[in-house]
Amino acid sequence: MHNHLEIVLTRDGSQTILDNTRETTYHSINGAVTESRHVFIEAGFKYLAAQGKSRLKILEIGFGTGLNAFLTYLETQKYHLDVEYLGIEANPLPDTMIEQLVYSEYLQAASTQNVFRHLHAASGLTEAHFSLKVLNDNVEDLTLPSGNDLIYYDAFGPRDQSELWTLELLSRIVGTMTPGGVLVTYCAQGQFKRNLKQLGCDVESLPGPPGKREMVRATLRKPNDA
Numbered sequence: 449m450h451n452h453l454e455i456v457l458t459r460d461g462s463q464t465i466l467d468n469t470r471e472t473t474y475h476s477i478n479g480a481v482t483e484s485r486h487v488f489i490e491a492g493f494k495y496l497a498a499q500g501k502s503r504l505k506i507l508e509i510g511f512g513t514g515l516n517a518f519l520t521y522l523e524t525q526k527y528h529l530d531v532e533y534l535g536i537e538a539n540p541l542p543d544t545m546i547e548q549l550v551y552s553e554y555l556q557a558a559s560t561q562n563v564f565r566h567l568h569a570a571s572g573l574t575e576a577h578f579s580l581k582v583l584n585d586n587v588e589d590l591t592l593p594s595g596n597d598l599i600y601y602d603a604f605g606p607r608d609q610s611e612l613w614t615l616e617l618l619s620r621i622v623g624t625m626t627p628g629g630v631l632v633t634y635c636a637q638g639q640f641k642r643n644l645k646q647l648g649c650d651v652e653s654l655p656g657p658p659g660k661r662e663m664v665r666a667t668l669r670k671p672n673d674a
């Protein structure tokens with residue numbers, strides 16, 4: 449059932465998954481960990497953490513390997529804040545593949561391999577300052593919980609999966625965000641940015657990770673903002 453998926457190395461030496469049916473990878477071939485850190489951790493998590501928040505509720509669309517969640521977990525060990533993380537993943541990876549993903553070694557955090565494995569456990573993960581659940585369903589079919597401070601939008605791109613980039617779905621996702629909440633994604637498509645603006649977000653085009661000119665950070669305006 450999953451034999452169209454294989455683990456490949458990206459240019460920074462970290463692993464990603466190649467989906468041979470879609471002919472696309474789960475992360476940039478220019479560096480999986482480099483991209484995840486740049487887009488989700490630096491532009492999203494650290495950006496909000498620097499605002500002095502004590503608690504962050506994070507929603508990830510397209511949980512995949514769990515790399516974004518794992519990097520977020522490692523960051524929460526350095527910051528004094530609590531994270532409640534919900535991942536959405538329509539096609540969870542098989543256990544045999546998860547076992548072969550060695551991000552903890554790559555990140556020189558081998559003692560946390562157990563945490564990485566638990567990110568994928570049906571029961572989720574409850575650690576000090578970090579709790580995680582993953583829902584295995586199509587994001588389009590779910591009622592999404594509200595109160596999200598940070599959205600990691602990491603679906604396949606609009607060319608591969610246009611149904612995940614519609615105004616209608618985006619409207620539901622932005623509708624779950626807290627005022628001042630942030631959505632980050634590697635995608636910088638013009639229509640997507642216009643949709644975010646239409647939904648009441650301030651949209652920043654930031655320098656992208658290696659191989660990509662731009663990425664997007666959208667901040668939901670607070671009611672009193674001009």
Ligand SMILES: C[S@@+](CC[C@H](N)C(=O)[O-])C[C@H]1O[C@@H](n2cnc3c(N)ncnc32)[C@H](O)[C@@H]1O
Pocket residue numbers: 473474475509510511512513514515516536537538539540585586587588602603604605609612
């Ligand atoms: C770009 S990859 C995500 C990479 C992931 N964040 C990671 O770090 O490995 C896109 C992910 O979205 C998932 N996906 C595809 N269609 C989906 C849907 N309708 N709802 C939720 N997830 C979906 C894919 O199975 C894949 O894992």
